[in-house]
Amino acid sequence: QVQLQESGPGLVKPSETLSLTCTVSGYSISSDYYWGWIRQPPGKGLEWIGNIYHSGSPYYNPSLKSRVTISVDTPQNQVSLKMRSVTAADTAVYYCAGPFSISWYGGHFDYWGQGALVTVSS
Amino acid sequence: DILLTQSPSSLSASVGDTVSITCRTSQSFSNYLNWYQVKPGKPPKLLIHSTSSLQSGVPSRFSGSGSGTDFTLTISSLQPEDFATYYCQQSYSTSLSFGGGTKVEIK
Numbered sequence: 001q002v003q004l005q006e007s008g009p010g011l012v013k014p015s016e017t018l019s020l021t022c023t024v025s026g027y028s029i030s031s032d033y034y035w036g037w038i039r040q041p042p043g044k045g046l047e048w049i050g051n052i053y054h055s056g057s058p059y060y061n062p063s064l065k066s067r068v069t070i071s072v073d074t075p076q077n078q079v080s081l082k083m084r085s086v087t088a089a090d091t092a093v094y095y096c097a098g099p100f101s102i103s104w105y106g107g108h109f110d111y112w113g114q115g116a117l118v119t120v121s122s
Numbered sequence: 123d124i125l126l127t128q129s130p131s132s133l134s135a136s137v138g139d140t141v142s143i144t145c146r147t148s149q150s151f152s153n154y155l156n157w158y159q160v161k162p163g164k165p166p167k168l169l170i171h172s173t174s175s176l177q178s179g180v181p182s183r184f185s186g187s188g189s190g191t192d193f194t195l196t197i198s199s200l201q202p203e204d205f206a207t208y209y210c211q212q213s214y215s216t217s218l219s220f221g222g223g224t225k226v227e228i229k
Binding site for chain 2: 036038048059062100106107113
């Protein structure tokens with residue numbers, strides 16, 4: 001059974017860097033699929049952050065690209081998210097999800113983590 | 123970027139009703155549209171992928187259709203557990219995007 005679990009600090013100060021890790025079990029992230037990060041601010045909709053493939057370049061939401069880095073640690077079967085220079089607007093529940101088709105077109109997120117609430121506040 | 127516009131943004135319905143949610147896209151494509159269900163405090167759940175393919179384990183009262191720029195999620199015989207928020211998502215562009223969501227509430 002595929003399981004994803006996000007982990008990381010629940011509170012980040014403004015202007016600092018948000019760091020989250022997604023540990024995947026029951027599926028190898030070295031397989032031919034993308035893995036993604038999506039967030040949902042309180043009371044708002046879903047926003048895609050980016051996708052990564054274990055041996056390729058990541059794709060990012062253009063509106064976040066300048067502040068985001070997504071990476072993989074294949075030995076640990078983990079996907080990580082770093083978001084720099086955060087503000088209160090980055091307060092959200094952050095989800096990792098996958099696997100997402102390597103062909104991209106028609107890709108969808110079959111499995112999701114439970115989500116990690118990150119609050120940006122001093 | 124592809125913009126997805128869902129309508130209505132919310133609706134009220136009764137158990138047993140049939141409801142339809144529309145997702146209009148700013149670019150035309152086929153088969154690259156997915157639907158998710160979100161309940162408070164829970165992660166999104168994939169319902170429909172590739173416009174009309176029912177995800178394994180999802181009840182058959184959920185169905186999807188459409189092409190071009192207009193796509194529809196239909197829930198037949200609404201059940202108490204179906205009251206939630208629904209989102210469409212496109213995977214045609216390398217910049218993925220979600221619709222704004224449709225909240226289905228109990229009348």
